[in-house]
Amino acid sequence: MPELPEVETIRRSLLPLLPGKKIEEAQIFLEKAVKPSPEAVRDGLIGREIMDIKRRGKYLIIQLDNEQWVTIHLRMSGRLVFMPASAPLEKHTTLTLEFTDGNSLRFVDPRKFGTVVLHAPTEPPAGLSTLGPEPLTTPKAEMLERLQTAAARRPGPVKGMLLDQRVLAGLGNIYVDEALFLAGVRPERPANGICAAEWEKIYESMLKVLNDSIEHRGTSERDYVDGLGEPGYHQVYLQVYGRKREPCRKCGTELIYTRVAGRGTHYCPNCQS
Numbered sequence: 001m002p003e004l005p006e007v008e009t010i011r012r013s014l015l016p017l018l019p020g021k022k023i024e025e026a027q028i029f030l031e032k033a034v035k036p037s038p039e040a041v042r043d044g045l046i047g048r049e050i051m052d053i054k055r056r057g058k059y060l061i062i063q064l065d066n067e068q069w070v071t072i073h074l075r076m077s078g079r080l081v082f083m084p085a086s087a088p089l090e091k092h093t094t095l096t097l098e099f100t101d102g103n104s105l106r107f108v109d110p111r112k113f114g115t116v117v118l119h120a121p122t123e124p125p126a127g128l129s130t131l132g133p134e135p136l137t138t139p140k141a142e143m144l145e146r147l148q149t150a151a152a153r154r155p156g157p158v159k160g161m162l163l164d165q166r167v168l169a170g171l172g173n174i175y176v177d178e179a180l181f182l183a184g185v186r187p188e189r190p191a192n193g194i195c196a197a198e199w200e201k202i203y204e205s206m207l208k209v210l211n212d213s214i215e216h217r218g219t220s221e222r223d224y225v226d227g228l229g230e231p232g233y234h235q236v237y238l239q240v241y242g243r244k245r246e247p248c249r250k251c252g253t254e255l256i257y258t259r260v261a262g263r264g265t266h267y268c269p270n271c272q273s
Helices: 002-016 038-045 140-152 157-161 173-183 196-215
Strands: 023-030 050-056 061-066 069-073 079-084 091-101 103-108 113-119 257-261 262-267
Touching: 002 050, 002 079, 002 196, 023 038, 023 069, 038 091, 038 113, 103 173, 140 157, 140 196, 157 173, 157 262, 173 196
Parallel strands: none
Antiparallel strands: 023 091, 050 061, 061 069, 069 113, 079 103, 091 103, 257 262
């Protein structure tokens, strides 16, 4: 699933292209993916101009000239790519926006879990309205207080807490594993057993792995590409995620692969405690 760095990379790649584009046609190929209804979405998009594209957690938000928002959640396999409107339609296309200048924006989603919601800013989708703070822009003191307050009520694994989008927005399986490795904390440890010094390490580690991945244009493990169809290359820098039973890059110990909080989890039994 695209996480914060991948969604931010898509946003940055589309930002020079989308604002000012006027939507001439909207084609919907997977009706269940669009809300409130295919008819309402199509009618609400045609003739509108795109003003800006924002990100909140793992959501992309296209802001229109009538103060309506189009909120897109890529879920497991969604791709949002800018291309000529004349390009052949790819299999598993959910939605296309065709612009008056002959270009288009296409949402392609092989696993068909992604969603497109047209709404007023004051009426966001449920997942968007309950998001926690952004780790990259929230002040450090505020973020640490948020993490420690949430952890005090949680005897479950620290990994599960960090994956909870209500606690903080944007982290998923890849970057939680990577941040906990960098912080030296095992993912199955109870959240309420993490001390203040360890939370500071986790916070600093989250910032580093997120910023590093954005610099490397995201992790292309399977489906992810940016808004121009180009893959990222952060996968070559991953320390633990996806390296099941390979030697730790830091100490050489064989990495552990297990399940924590219902998710496949990678960690080093020597470097993390």
